[in-house]
Amino acid sequence: MKPPDLIQELRDPNTTKIVFLVADGLGGLPLTPGGLTELETARTPNLDDLAREGVSGLSIPVLPGITPGSGPGHLALFGYDPLEHRIGRGVLEALGINFPLERRDVAARGNFCTLDAEGKIKDRRAGRPSDERNREICQKLKSVRVPGVELFIEPVSEHRFVVVFRGEGLSANIEDTDPQAVGVAPLPAVARDEDSRRTAEFADRFVAEARRVLHAEPDANGVTLRGFARYPNIATMQEVYGLRCACLAVYPMYKGLARLVGMDILDAGHSLDEQVETLERVWDQYDFFFIHFKYTDKTGEDGDFAAKVRRIEELDGIVPRITRLKPDVLIVTGDHSTPSVMRSHSWHPVPTLLWGRNVRTDGVSEFSEKTCLQGGLGQFEAKYLMTLAMAHAGRLGKYGA
Amino acid sequence: MKPPDLIQELRDPNTTKIVFLVADGLGGLPLTPGGLTELETARTPNLDDLAREGVSGLSIPVLPGITPGSGPGHLALFGYDPLEHRIGRGVLEALGINFPLERRDVAARGNFCTLDAEGKIKDRRAGRPSDERNREICQKLKSVRVPGVELFIEPVSEHRFVVVFRGEGLSANIEDTDPQAVGVAPLPAVARDEDSRRTAEFADRFVAEARRVLHAEPDANGVTLRGFARYPNIATMQEVYGLRCACLAVYPMYKGLARLVGMDILDAGHSLDEQVETLERVWDQYDFFFIHFKYTDKTGEDGDFAAKVRRIEELDGIVPRITRLKPDVLIVTGDHSTPSVMRSHSWHPVPTLLWGRNVRTDGVSEFSEKTCLQGGLGQFEAKYLMTLAMAHAGRLGKYGA
Numbered sequence: 001m002k003p004p005d006l007i008q009e010l011r012d013p014n015t016t017k018i019v020f021l022v023a024d025g026l027g028g029l030p031l032t033p034g035g036l037t038e039l040e041t042a043r044t045p046n047l048d049d050l051a052r053e054g055v056s057g058l059s060i061p062v063l064p065g066i067t068p069g070s071g072p073g074h075l076a077l078f079g080y081d082p083l084e085h086r087i088g089r090g091v092l093e094a095l096g097i098n099f100p101l102e103r104r105d106v107a108a109r110g111n112f113c114t115l116d117a118e119g120k121i122k123d124r125r126a127g128r129p130s131d132e133r134n135r136e137i138c139q140k141l142k143s144v145r146v147p148g149v150e151l152f153i154e155p156v157s158e159h160r161f162v163v164v165f166r167g168e169g170l171s172a173n174i175e176d177t178d179p180q181a182v183g184v185a186p187l188p189a190v191a192r193d194e195d196s197r198r199t200a201e202f203a204d205r206f207v208a209e210a211r212r213v214l215h216a217e218p219d220a221n222g223v224t225l226r227g228f229a230r231y232p233n234i235a236t237m238q239e240v241y242g243l244r245c246a247c248l249a250v251y252p253m254y255k256g257l258a259r260l261v262g263m264d265i266l267d268a269g270h271s272l273d274e275q276v277e278t279l280e281r282v283w284d285q286y287d288f289f290f291i292h293f294k295y296t297d298k299t300g301e302d303g304d305f306a307a308k309v310r311r312i313e314e315l316d317g318i319v320p321r322i323t324r325l326k327p328d329v330l331i332v333t334g335d336h337s338t339p340s341v342m343r344s345h346s347w348h349p350v351p352t353l354l355w356g357r358n359v360r361t362d363g364v365s366e367f368s369e370k371t372c373l374q375g376g377l378g379q380f381e382a383k384y385l386m387t388l389a390m391a392h393a394g395r396l397g398k399y400g401a
Numbered sequence: 402m403k404p405p406d407l408i409q410e411l412r413d414p415n416t417t418k419i420v421f422l423v424a425d426g427l428g429g430l431p432l433t434p435g436g437l438t439e440l441e442t443a444r445t446p447n448l449d450d451l452a453r454e455g456v457s458g459l460s461i462p463v464l465p466g467i468t469p470g471s472g473p474g475h476l477a478l479f480g481y482d483p484l485e486h487r488i489g490r491g492v493l494e495a496l497g498i499n500f501p502l503e504r505r506d507v508a509a510r511g512n513f514c515t516l517d518a519e520g521k522i523k524d525r526r527a528g529r530p531s532d533e534r535n536r537e538i539c540q541k542l543k544s545v546r547v548p549g550v551e552l553f554i555e556p557v558s559e560h561r562f563v564v565v566f567r568g569e570g571l572s573a574n575i576e577d578t579d580p581q582a583v584g585v586a587p588l589p590a591v592a593r594d595e596d597s598r599r600t601a602e603f604a605d606r607f608v609a610e611a612r613r614v615l616h617a618e619p620d621a622n623g624v625t626l627r628g629f630a631r632y633p634n635i636a637t638m639q640e641v642y643g644l645r646c647a648c649l650a651v652y653p654m655y656k657g658l659a660r661l662v663g664m665d666i667l668d669a670g671h672s673l674d675e676q677v678e679t680l681e682r683v684w685d686q687y688d689f690f691f692i693h694f695k696y697t698d699k700t701g702e703d704g705d706f707a708a709k710v711r712r713i714e715e716l717d718g719i720v721p722r723i724t725r726l727k728p729d730v731l732i733v734t735g736d737h738s739t740p741s742v743m744r745s746h747s748w749h750p751v752p753t754l755l756w757g758r759n760v761r762t763d764g765v766s767e768f769s770e771k772t773c774l775q776g777g778l779g780q781f782e783a784k785y786l787m788t789l790a791m792a793h794a795g796r797l798g799k800y801g802a
Contacts, residue, residue: 006464006484358430358740358742358743361434362771362774363771380465384466387464387465387466388748391466398470399467399468399469400471400472400473400474400487400488401471401472
């Protein structure tokens with residue numbers, strides 16, 4: 001029996017409220033070995049208070065040593081096994097632009113490319129058009145029609161776009177048409193199973209029509225498709241936990257990930273302040289609140305240690321406005337680490353604290369990588385965090401008599 | 402490969418002895434956040450010695466955040482995955498009164514109820530009869546005969562009883578007949594599969610006959626049945642570990658759980674003193690001894706912090722008599738936490754120590770929730786404790802060459 005099934009079975013109704021404050025890429029590394037991490041450098045009196053009154057630990061997003069993307073990182077935080085539920089590239093791209101994907105859709109990531117007179121790829125990225133040019137080319141592409149299926153074309157950035165095939169009986173087990181090489185023609189869309197044959201034909205037809213529509217383009221006169229994917233068949237958080245869930249995110253990708261697990265996507269403005277204003281406004285209408293803070297990850301990816309420190313301090317500053325609402329459970333964590341010295345996501349466990357009723361405190365009085373190592377939550381798989389939240393919120397009954 | 406299979410493959414014969422001293426509901430919480438737990442408050446010089454000489458940690462009974470009942474809690478301690486082996490309510494009730502259930506039996510929990518003239522439920526608990534009245538009504542019920550199946554009726558308490566259907570070819574995939582509501586008639590026993598159809602018919606026949614026999618009862622003139630269940634199909638500890646196992650428990654439920662995994666149930670009297678006397682007497686006849694101490698849980702459920710502290714000190718006092726027997730491995734743990742401030746089982750990890758040969762000591766010199774957090778066993782799933790016991794007892798060979 002898997003945790004979501006178990007929780008569905010054991011959950012008790014309650015009126016308690018759970019807040020997940022997710023600082024993307026929160027965990028870090030010191031600039032020089034033996035030094036302080038970004039979180040250890042930051043002045044975080046409010047987070048330190050929460051750590052002292054709560055219980056801390058380090059969450060392992062997927063498995064030890066595995067660096068997660070945003071998709072698996074967040075699925076785990078929401079209590080889903082990130083190894084069981086995989087989000088295909090096409091779907092992730094669609095989520096990233098907050099496209100309202102339906103369960104019957106097949107999405108693929110598209111690239112504009114430059115084809116020579118023989119139809120061979122000269123430039124896999126069509127000379128990297130600007131985002132504005134991308135939107136113009138996508139506008140042309142929107143005139144493409146394929147009988148038997150509805151098409152949606154949405155720009156992403158530069159040479160990237162998303163194509164969504166909508167209709168009944170579609171299936172996504174299809175090879176990429178991008179040969180990942182120049183000097184060869186794009187590949188046909190090859191169905192890997194019988195169910196996907198019709199969808200592959202639609203894809204081929206779309207690619208052919210796209211070439212026709214784009215033939216006068218100097219660079220972007222062809223397209224390739226990758227990562228055909230369907231919406232994962234995943235129970236909503238309402239179904240699993242019986243919680244009315246609100247997403248207070250600023251970036252489209254995280255709204256998309258929250259929509260995937262059935263949260264209501266609220267207009268949460270463009271800053272932490274506005275996110276918390278929204279939180280205050282809708283406090284009575286929901287049981288679970290996902291507040292996403294992007295900038296700890298962004299500064300980490302920029303390799304800007306000092307900026308990440310400042311962003312952590314900004315996050316710390318907002319904490320009193322959240323605790324003033326008296327959540328029953330407040331969790332502060334990240335979906336993965338993004339050490340600024342690495343300028344990328346990493347596998348390092350993520351500092352996590354749980355503050356609420358019936359916590360067994362642990363002597364941790366500061367929120368940091370090193371102190372969390374001594375915390376009462378130990379090192380745990382992130383997918384158990386929702387179970388812990390439900391338990392501390394008095395929303396889980398006993399397993400077995 | 403699951404741990405029991407692995408152990409069955411790797412186990413080495415030996416003459417070493419393992420003692421599990423299980424203090425039910427051992428783990429706790431402070432009365433006020435930041436204070437001392439029951440175990441931290443108790444004076445436990447003997448347990449502290451064991452912790453200093455042994456290795457400590459915190460066991461997670463099922464999964465992080467999951468509160469176990471006694472069944473899953475003990476199955477995990479005995480090395481079985483509590484999510485894989487589920488003990489149905491009917492079986493657990495039968496175990497709770499130490500009914501000698503057989504593998505072919507189907508057991509259900511029965512409730513006496515009050516039916517009105519139209520056969521609708523007026524009171525789901527028949528006015529909560531006394532235990533003595535319960536026994537009298539059960540005595541009447543014992544006259545019920547259902548052709549084709551053997552019946553056993555046993556009182557539990559108040560309005561609760563157990564009915565056991567014994568015969569070949571029975572199956573327990575049957576819906577509850579208790580509608581969990583008043584103003585409606587009890588439901589028929591609906592078989593969820595073909596195999597259970599005959600058993601459901603026996604159940605319906607039993608319920609009808611019960612009404613006939615009880616018709617003159619003022620309150621308890623009807624019965625409902627819930628939690629139809631069969632004995633779980635589980636390998637015995639003798640089969641898995643090659644150990645001759647003795648259960649030294651006082652309460653019927655724990656004898657029942659020990660019987661379920663094939664232990665010999667010894668008459669261990671009514672107190673810790675008598676349990677240890679039995680231990681001394683049968684020391685040469687067994688390899689594994691399960692000593693169950695109920696009162697750390699009972700006082701926790703009563704919400705009596707001070708009494709739980711005293712019970713822990715009582716447990717501590719018995720330790721020298723056990724170590725005097727020179728067990729090769731002595732484990733002190735609980736099946737779950739029962740913080741007296743919560744007055745219930747909880748999900749919090751359980752302080753655990755392992756004392757014996759070849760332990761890697763860890764600097765822990767006191768047995769408590771906080772110190773165990775720093776212990777060499779870390780936080781671990783309880784189902785691995787038997788493997789650790791077997792290893793330290795020199796009873797497990799190498800896996801792979």
